[in-house]
Amino acid sequence: MSKVVFQRPHALTDTPFSYCPGCTHGIVHRLVAETLDELGIEGTTVGVAPVGCSVLAYEFFACDMVQAAHGRALAVATGLKRAMPENVVFAYQGDGDLASIGTAETVHAATRGEKITVIFINNAIYGMTGGQLAPTSLPQQVTQTSPYGRDVNEAGFPIRMVEMLSTLDGVALAQRVTVDSPKNVRAAKKAIKKAFEYQVEGVGYTIIEVVSTCPTNWGLSPADALQWLRDNMLPYYPLGVYRDVKAEGYANVAEAASARAERLASGGDA
């Protein structure tokens, strides 16, 4: 008698991934797919694939998928969710897409409290186009377009997106995770699942930032890339929950926003 102990999640197609060896996209795809399976929502979910390395995500996820223009994933996701409030909508975006060309869409979908889930892959580089400076590239990081290292006097500072978004009233869950170890993969899965659950419950906008690697464009082996992530990215992008309105005792973002407004009106902290 054989027993299946490990298999491809139903919510992933059997199309081979187009990702480079050692890239963490594959792990995150799997975590999202496992979540769709466990919540039984593959059939009601529509995913939005961005422009970037995960542009072909529509081939990999077995749910209905939409490909969006660069940076526009969250506007497209808004249109989808408004048209189908009963469906689950997620966007899967990289740092260039979400934090550079799509910053306006990101901020406004969040502040509107769109009931969508955003999976944000932050690997501090533009992978698809061959390793250019990203909005999240670290100070002194060498990329194709910062060959002498990111000079913050010239190129400015990296953006900590979940910290920034956590100040917005529409955000139900803003959490940063990584997938460098089995323990962290399990924690990431838990966060991603919670984000989808919050969406189903109508709590508000949810975003999970996954600090990720790009061995190819970082010029490192997969193992060295994970170590570089631990040594350089995690100090700048600390893991943690930056906003979780349910953990704060509110049913949804509207309740949390009212409470925050009252606190501010009475001279308290935001």
Place this chain on the structure above:
Amino acid sequence: MKGNEALAEAAIRAGCRFFFGYPITPQTELAAYMAKRMPKENGVYLQAESEIAAINMVYGASAAGKRAMTSSSSPGISLKAEGISYMAGADLPGVIINVQRGGPGLGGIQPSQSDYFQATRATGHGDFHLIVLAPSTVQEMTDHAYIAFDLADEYRVPVMVLADGMLGQMMEPVVLPEPKTDAAEKPWAVTGHKGERPHNIANSLYLAPERLEETNVERYERYERIKAAEQRAEEYLVEDAEIVLVAFGASSRIARSAIDKAREKGIKAGLIRPITLWPFPVDAIEAAVPGAKAFLTVEMNMGQMVDDVRLAVNGRRPVEFFGRTGGIIPTPAETLAAIERVAASLEGGAR
């Protein structure tokens, strides 16, 4: 009703329940009307963070199989160009209203027709067309909004209603159409497969050049069907006309007044009014060539439609142009003078 409001009401009656916009003059009343009406129809009015976001919200709602629209004015349409190209590439229907103002750049806020090239030639990058409807009355603002959704669904193409600030602001009596429901079958829509079919994908990316060529060729075959079935034009006194004016939208109203005055002076002038700018009504032009001695386009721009008329006339007759631009509406008197100049040049040629 005001043109902008009549158009909005007609869109709702056509079954549109999703409006995404961004404030810009002179389409203001359209969005304001939607903001008032949509909640009462269980629809969605959403003011987006930008024109770019608004068209991409239309992309999303349309991918979900719903009748969705956005409205803007010239500079805002430039921002929507990217999203319109993606909609065309993903074969998504959708309706875009352009209540034109003068350009280029920030231009002005007075009525204009200077987005003809943008609407008919290159609304965005890539091999594609929009169906472009050009209303000339408030009634047509209403009718075009109503049929735009049907055309978009039938051919799976974005449709633009190319109005202008004059038609948007003008008040005329209208007969509103009967409400209908958004009932088109859309098996391609991304509504969640519910375990009942393979996953649907709305997409315009084809990395294999052969596949991309194939999709473009298929789309252009659809365009040929559109050209054959959907050319629309109105004719006024064309039968015996020696000078055939070609004018669309607001300028066609002025052309018509000038033609009446020309007729009083014994000049046989007539009008072909393109109602579809794409497909351009080449059949109507073709039919007029044998009787015409010259064509004269009258436009509120620097002569953007002249090329289309010349292509249809194909060198057999002279094609002249008269227009005002920058937000200035030509007067019937100066249009008459343009007709008289053409008439004089024809007499000169005969001597």
